[in-house]
Amino acid sequence: MPRASTSSSGARSRRKKSSKPSLLLPASSSPATRTIFRRRSKPPGSRERSLGACASRATGSGSGAWRTTCSRARRRTRSRSPSPLSSGPCSGRRRGSRISGFEVRLATEADTPLVLDFIRRLAEYERLAHEVVATERDLRETLFGERRYAEVLLGFVGDEPVAFALFFHNYSTFLGRPGIYLEDLFVLPERRGSGYGKAMLRRLAKLAVKRNCGRLEWWVLDWNEDAIGFYRSLGAVPMDEWTTMRLAGDSLKELASDGSSSG
Numbered sequence: 001m002p003r004a005s006t007s008s009s010g011a012r013s014r015r016k017k018s019s020k021p022s023l024l025l026p027a028s029s030s031p032a033t034r035t036i037f038r039r040r041s042k043p044p045g046s047r048e049r050s051l052g053a054c055a056s057r058a059t060g061s062g063s064g065a066w067r068t069t070c071s072r073a074r075r076r077t078r079s080r081s082p083s084p085l086s087s088g089p090c091s092g093r094r095r096g097s098r099i100s101g102f103e104v105r106l107a108t109e110a111d112t113p114l115v116l117d118f119i120r121r122l123a124e125y126e127r128l129a130h131e132v133v134a135t136e137r138d139l140r141e142t143l144f145g146e147r148r149y150a151e152v153l154l155g156f157v158g159d160e161p162v163a164f165a166l167f168f169h170n171y172s173t174f175l176g177r178p179g180i181y182l183e184d185l186f187v188l189p190e191r192r193g194s195g196y197g198k199a200m201l202r203r204l205a206k207l208a209v210k211r212n213c214g215r216l217e218w219w220v221l222d223w224n225e226d227a228i229g230f231y232r233s234l235g236a237v238p239m240d241e242w243t244t245m246r247l248a249g250d251s252l253k254e255l256a257s258d259g260s261s262s263g
Contacts, residue, residue: 036217038239099195104203107152107164109144112136115152118164122186150183155200162191165200172214179215180208201234219244 107115116136123129142149155163166184171177182204187197208216220227228238247255 036215036237036239038217038219038242038244099199101157102155102162102194102196102199104153104155104163104200107143107154109140111152111154112139112144114154114161115139115143115164115166118161118186119166119184121188122184125186125189153200153203155187155196157191157196163187163196163200165204167204169211169213170215170217175214177212177214179213179217180204180211182216182218185218 113136116134116139119134120129120132123132143152150166150168153165153167154161155165164184164186165182167180167182169178170181172179185197185200187200205216220231222228232238
């Protein structure tokens with residue numbers, strides 16, 4: 001689903017800023033974990049189109065900012081139902097919440113080719129296949145190597161892989177607790193509308209609660225009203241007062257070089 005984001009370049013559209021997000025939980029949230037999404041402006045020159053709830057990509061934190069696409073977590077027809085959860089997305093399992101025949105598990109190194117295939121499918125769906133330079137070797141080293149930078153959930157119907165979610169931990173100094181940032185959520189287009197995307201989010205929320213995380217966050221394009229409405233129905237709140245900043249490419253290297261900055 002997720003990549004929800006605030007702006008394609010990493011910077012949001014003009015918004016008023018505040019020091020830090022309020023630590024108060026929305027009424028519908030579990031006291032253990034709060035879900036937050038950050039809006040992202042429409043990328044310059046990009047073509048606005050209807051996006052689905054089962055595919056979203058984050059492009060602002062870590063690898064980038066969220067772009068909500070049809071396959072991402074944004075679409076209402078996607079695996080998510082527009083009806084809100086009774087006690088918030090992190091409240092754990094509800095009666096009748098399991099989907100028959102749908103199983104979710106953490107990916108292992110043997111799943112590397114499958115993870116890369118999902119990443120490429122998501123990029124193709126977003127018409128961004130030309131931006132994918134990751135290789136199986138890259139994923140093995142960064143996801144399953146000595147130092148693991150992110151984790152992946154895979155969703156299956158029988159033996160068929162139909163969904164994936166890539167996430168990693170961040171940290172809140174105010175809470176003194178870790179959080180989870182959802183980078184990518186994708187459900188195969190032909191498998192949307194069956195609740196798989198929502199089931200993936202629920203599994204991630206349960207994982208956040210189990211790990212004593214204070215937040216579950218992602219980015220969403222601010223023009224994707226369907227996605228925003230869906231996320232709100234889950235108890236998520238937009239962080240409109242924040243602007244995302246990014247250093248990448250030559251600018252990052254320049255700052256990292258000796259004497260490149262007076263700060």
